[in-house]
Amino acid sequence: MTATVGRQAQAAARASDVWKVYGSGEAQVTALRGVTCEFERGRFTAIMGPSGSGKSTLMHCLAGLDTVTRGTVMIGDTTVTGLGDAGLTRLRRDKVGFIFQQFNLLPTLTAQENILLPLSIAGRKPDPAWYDTVIDTVGLRDRLGHRPAQLSGGQQQRVACARALVARPEVIFADEPTGNLDSRAGAEVLNFLHNSVREHGQTIVMVTHDPTAAAYADRVVFLADGQIVSELIEPTADTVLDTMKKLDAPAEVGN
Amino acid sequence: MLRATLKSLLARKLRLLLSGLAVVLGVMFVSGAFVLTDTLGRSFDAVFADATSDLDVNVAAKPKVALSEAEGEQVAAPVPASVVERVRSVPGVAEVKGVVNADGARLIGSNGKVVTSFGPPQLGENWLGESDLLKLREGRGPQADDEIVVNAALAEAAKVKVGDRVGVLTLAPKKEFTLVGVFGYSGDRGSIGGVNEVAFTTPVAQQLMLGKPDVFSNVAVRAADGTTPEALRDQVARAVGADYEVKTGEQVAADASASLKEGLSFFNKILLGFAAVALLVGTFLILNTFSIIVAQRTRELALMRAIGASGRQIIGSVVLEAVAVGLIASVLGLAAGIGVGALLAYLFGKLAGGLALAGLGVPPAAVIGAFAVGLVITVVAALLPAIRAARIPPIAAMQDVATPDRPLTKVTVGGAVVTAIGAALLFLGLGGHAGDNTLATILGGVLFAFIGVALLTPLISRPVVALLGAIFAWSVPGKLGRLNSGRNPRRTAITAAALMVGIALVTGVTVILDSAKGSISALAEDTIKAELVISGASSGPRPASFDPAVLDKAAAIPGVQLVDGEYGDMAMVDGRRTWVAASSDVAALERIFGATATAGDISRLGPDQLLVSSDTAKSRKLSVGSTVRVQLSRGEARSYTVSGIYESSQLTNPMTLPPQAAADFAIPQPIQGFVQLSPGTRVADVQPQIERLLADSPEVSVADRAAFIKQQTSQLDTPLRMIQILLALAIVIAVLGIINTLALSVLERTRELGLLRAIGLRRAQTMRMITVEAVVISIFGALLGVVVGTGLGAAVVRALKDEGITDLVLPWGQMGTFLVLAAIVGVVAAVLPAIRAARINVLGAIAHD
Structure with missing residues (x-):
């Protein structure tokens, strides 16, 4: 089953009939089976699904971190499929931001240096007004000189969010951003992501298995066995949970 | 990016320095070598400039056999007294001295042993009186033929004082003299450059150091006021003719210093060779350290890639770390190298008998060499890990990418090829x-x-x-x-x-x-069929030798069957430098060294005949009856006829001359003696008798064959x-x-x-x-x-x-x-x-x- 959702002209990222096969012969695993999906600009989309459903693979393929076996992936007007290393580097530099489960800050750099790292790698100067806006939004102004080790988990993840935002990418991909945080810190980060979509029109694609986290999104796409099986617009934690239960049940019987 | 690199470098400074230590040591040896040679080189310059400070023009004969520093002390050909007179008549000459000055005057100290020297010559000279440079500290100059003076450092080393009877070994066997004076040099120095000097009266010096009366080693000339040394040199050169080398004092100093510096390059090679080993090992260490660091930073580097760093930037950041490590290692290595160079120069100065060191010099080559070597080695070693780092996929930032066991095929094939x-x-x-x-x-x-x-x-x-x-x-x-x-x-x-x-x-x-x-x-x-061997360790640049009279006396000892004294010299044979030997008894060739004749007769040798080894015969296309022209260290060139060829072995010399030729060798005394006993004679009976014969030849001793x-x-x-x-x-x-x-x-x-x-x-x-x-x-x-x-x-x-x-x-x-x-x-x-x-x-x- 293929869900075609929200056909708008302004897609920030798009997957068309994406297949991903790992290995060969008996060890062959098909992670994605013809996924077609669009992610509108200025919206917060969550990708959910049980373990092994292919949600992380889908995100990696969308972000150009992994190659697809078949089909095409586009970010904005760039076709990701088939890009070489230099093209992918440029894509990551200009169009894509990442937020990781493990924060992935450089321990030797201060919060400020971590936030500005993508720009300094690209050799660009930050836009001071936007930089100020980002810093104020994440509420880290008094922590800018601290090293990651001196920050709490929630603060570290907010630094990571600021790092993703500051370059104004086409899409931010967030991989279980609250996976390593307690519920309170997690809520802070999610609120912040939600706001950056509301207030600044940022596009965010988030992979999560937490229904509460998914509830912050504008839309949830559900994956099972490498296919899109369902979606929810304006989800709540309860509706997400219900959908998840329905997805899990047949799978468990099947096993 | 630069900041991120530097900060990550600082975070691991200790570890990187540990791996950089090998580079520090390598650089230390490189720069130490340069510092040592520079410092010693300038010290030599100073010594020779000083020694020739009262010399304007020098006249010497071209050596009969030119030798490099490594081949031994060259024997200057003698200058006849007539040349001194000819120089005296040149206009513009203020003062002329015929100088006798040759290596090989070995003073026997109060302990009965020859005073040793590590490197500087042991000069025997004629006493020319005091000068601005040279002053008597005690006593007076030699006046009688059995009187000598020595320099203060030698007197101190030999523990002898004015009035003592002291023995001196020269071209002749031991002779006794009365020490009548001790001299020193300006600036309270007991020696110039660690050289030991024994000064005799002129006729004695001529006979003992040059082997002939009325000849000199060189002629020292001072220019009259208003004549430049260069102008005088040209005038003197015209007067004495092309057979003589005429140089200004400055030239003499520069040439002497240059020849010693050539000898120094040996030290340089050892130090540089060792630097190479340290750097080779260091390369492995740096390669390993950087590989491990890259492996540990996989997630960090993947993150950099994920947020937009290109592969080239990753390589750049690792190489930059290497540059920083290399720079620091080079600086430390250079500092250590200056220290090592200074220490070695000091030790060398001490060992060479108090060479006054010029100020420590750090030549540009030391600095350039240090940084070039340190940087290049570190960066080259880090290049492989850097390339590997650039290959880390950005996805490694999100998941624990199990680094798969990379197959060893490639590296093994590469290794096999390189080994081959x-x-x-x-x-x-x-x-x-x-x-x-x-x-x-x-x-x-x-x-x-x-x-x-x-x-x-x-x-x-x-x-x-x-x-x-x-x-x-x-x-x-x-x-x-x-x-x-x-x-x-x-x-x-x-x-x-x-x-x-x-x-x-x-x-x-x-x-x-x-x-x-x-x-x-x-x-x-x-093969050696000699029960007793006379030999000794050298006390200076030349090998130990002994009185040839010992050979005859030893032959007369009951139970002694055959005695052979071996002489050696570097000669020009048909225009090529060749080591030639002479045996006091040519029969020893067969009977002691087990040589066998491949052509002609090798059991006897006439005064105009010589024997050659089969290898020499082959390489020079000689056969029995061929004539060769031989120029020894002294005397005139003369022709010899090949009368026999012996099979080459480790124990045979390329050429063997008749014993009469040894008189013209640089060292006209035997340097080894072999004693064969008749069957049934006990070694212990003969050995003490020979020991007694050697009482006046303190440089050598007699030992049984095993010893x-x-x-x-x-x-x-x-x-x-x-x-x-x-x-x-x-x-x-x-x-x-x-x-x-x-x-x-x-x-x-x-x-x-x-x-x-x-x-x-x-x-x-x-x-x-x-x-x-x-x-x-x-x-x-x-x-x-x-x-x-x-x-x-x-x-x-x-x-x-x-x-x-x-x-x-x-x-x-x-x-x-x-x-x-x-x-x-x-x-x-x-x-x-x-x-x-x-x-x-x-x-x-x-x-x-």
């Missing part, structure tokens, strides 16, 4: 197919062989490490340690390879020298020991490498170690686990080193077969020592990382990310 190239180069070089580039080819071959074997080690390490580890597998920590050492074959291999280089070089050199020793003793024992052979082969022990000490340093560097690798491994496995501790591994067991890992790695390295070194040594020994090294002697004891040493090294290297591992906080480690 090394072997081919060695074959070419050792086989003598490389012509002028033999040394470079051999060194290149050794280098390629090392790198090739290092590339092959990951493959070899699997079975060997498993086998070695089996020894320790009886306990759980032992088993874990064994498994850990086999875990990353590349890392284990490179760490072991660093140790391999040092041990392989020591083993190789030992194999070669032991084989040489074994071959020489075997040959000497088999003589031991004495001869023990000459090889000194270079062996020097090389061993130097290469021990390479091993120390390798140990640093093991410590580094282990420390990094422990850090990498913090979580795992914590887990092991959490499930009940005791502290002591943890330490044992780390120690086993270290011991396995270091024994593996030593094993490789011994095998590779034996291979290299055996190859060289095989190649030297024609040079007389016929027996391959393997130093089993030493090889065993290396393995035991390696085990100890492993234990020592493990101490710090093991303590660190044992101290890991269990809870923290498990939570460690």
Whole structure:
């Protein structure tokens, strides 16, 4: 089953009939089976699904971190499929931001240096007004000189969010951003992501298995066995949970 | 990006410095070599400028046989007294002195032994009175033929004082003189440049130092006011003709200094050679450290890639770290090198009898060399890890990408190819197919062989490490340690390879020298048919010699069957420099040295005949009846007819002249004597009698054959020991490498170690686990080193077969020592990382990310 959702002209990222096969012969695993999906600009989309459903693979393929076996992936007007290393580097530099489960800050750099790292790698100067806006939004102004080790988990993840935002990418991909945080810190980060979509029109694609986290999104796409099986617009934690239960049940019987 | 690189560098400064230490040492030797030669060179300049300060023009005859510094002291041809008179009549000349000044005046000290000198000559001169430079400190100048004066440093070394009767060895055997004065030099110096001087009256100096009356070594001229030395030189040159070399004082000083500096290049080569070894080992260490650091930073580097860094930027950041490490190492190495250069110059000055050192010099070459070597080595070594770092996929930032065990095929094939190239180069070089580039080819071959074997080690390490580890597998920590050492074959291999280089070089050199020793003793024992041998260690630049009268007296001792005194000289034979010998009794050739005739008669030799070895005959196309023209160190050139050819062996000389020719040798006295006893005569009966005969020849002693052979082969022990000490340093560097690798491994496995501790591994067991890992790695390295070194040594020994090294002697004891040493090294290297591992906080480690 293929869900075609929200056909708008302004897609920030798009997957068309994406297949991903790992290995060969008996060890062959098909992670994605013809996924077609669009992610509108200025919206917060969550990708959910049980373990092994292919949600992380889908995100990696969308972000150009992994190659697809078949089909095409586009970010904005760039076709990701088939890009070489230099093209992918440029894509990551200009169009894509990442937020990781493990924060992935450089321990030797201060919060400020971590936030500005993508720009300094690209050799660009930050836009001071936007930089100020980002810093104020994440509420880290008094922590800018601290090293990651001196920050709490929630603060570290907010630094990571600021790092993703500051370059104004086409899409931010967030991989279980609250996976390593307690519920309170997690809520802070999610609120912040939600706001950056509301207030600044940022596009965010988030992979999560937490229904509460998914509830912050504008839309949830559900994956099972490498296919899109369902979606929810304006989800709540309860509706997400219900959908998840329905997805899990047949799978468990099947096993 | 730059900031991120520098900050990550600072965070790991200690670790990087540890790996940079090898570069520091390498750079130290490079810059030390330059500093030493510069400082000594300028000191020599100063010494000679000083010694020639009251000389405007010098006249000397061209030497009959020109020798380089390395070939020995050149004998100046004598200048007849008539030339002195001719110079005196040249206009513009203010003062002319006929100077006698030749090496080989050996003073016998109050202890009955000859005063020794390490390098500077022992000059015998005619007394020319005091000058601005030279002043008597005590007594007066020599007036009678049995009077001498000496310089203050020599008087002090010999412990003699004015009024003493002292013996002096010259071209003639020992003669006794009365010491009537002691002189010194301006500035309260007892000697110039450590030179020992004995001054006689002019006729005595002429006879004893030049072997002829009325001749001089050179003529010293002072210009009258208003005549420049250059102008006077040209005038004098016209007056004396083309047979003489006329130079200004400045030229004399510059030439003398240049020839000594040439000798210094030997030190340079040793130091640079050692720098090469340190740097080679250092390359392995840096490669390893950077590889481990890159592996540990996988997630960080992947993150950089994920947020937009290009592969080139990643390479740049790793290389930048290498540049920083290289720079710091170069600075430290340069500083250490200046220190080492200064220390060596000081020691050299002391050893050379108080050479006044010019100020310490740091030539630009030292600085440029230091930075070039330090930077290039570090960056080259870090390049491979840098390229690997750039290949880390950005996705590694999100998941634990299990670094798959990369197959060893590529590196093994590469290693095999490089090893083959090394072997081919060695074959070419050792086989003598490389012509002028033999040394470079051999060194290149050794280098390629090392790198090739290092590339092959990951493959070899699997079975060997498993086998070695089996020894320790009886306990759980032992088993874990064994498994850990086999875990990353590349890392284990490179760490072991660093140790391999040092041990392989020591083993190789030992194999070669032991084989040489074994071959020489075997040959000497088999062929020399002399029960007693007269020989001695030299007391200065020239070999020890003794009174030829001893030979006749020894022959008269009852029970003595044959006595032979051996003379030697570097001569020009048909225009080519050749070592020639003379035997006091030519019969010794057959009867003592076991030579056999291949043509003609070698049992007798007329005054106009000579014998040649079969090799010489072949290379010079000589046969019985050929004539050759021989110019010895002294006298005129004369022709000899080849009357016999003997089979070449290790014990035969290229050419043997009749005993009469020895009078014109640079050293007209025998340098070795061989005594053959008649059957049934006891060595112990004859030896003391010969000892008594040698009372006036204190440079030599008489020993039985076994003692003589031991004495001869023990000459090889000194270079062996020097090389061993130097290469021990390479091993120390390798140990640093093991410590580094282990420390990094422990850090990498913090979580795992914590887990092991959490499930009940005791502290002591943890330490044992780390120690086993270290011991396995270091024994593996030593094993490789011994095998590779034996291979290299055996190859060289095989190649030297024609040079007389016929027996391959393997130093089993030493090889065993290396393995035991390696085990100890492993234990020592493990101490710090093991303590660190044992101290890991269990809870923290498990939570460690």
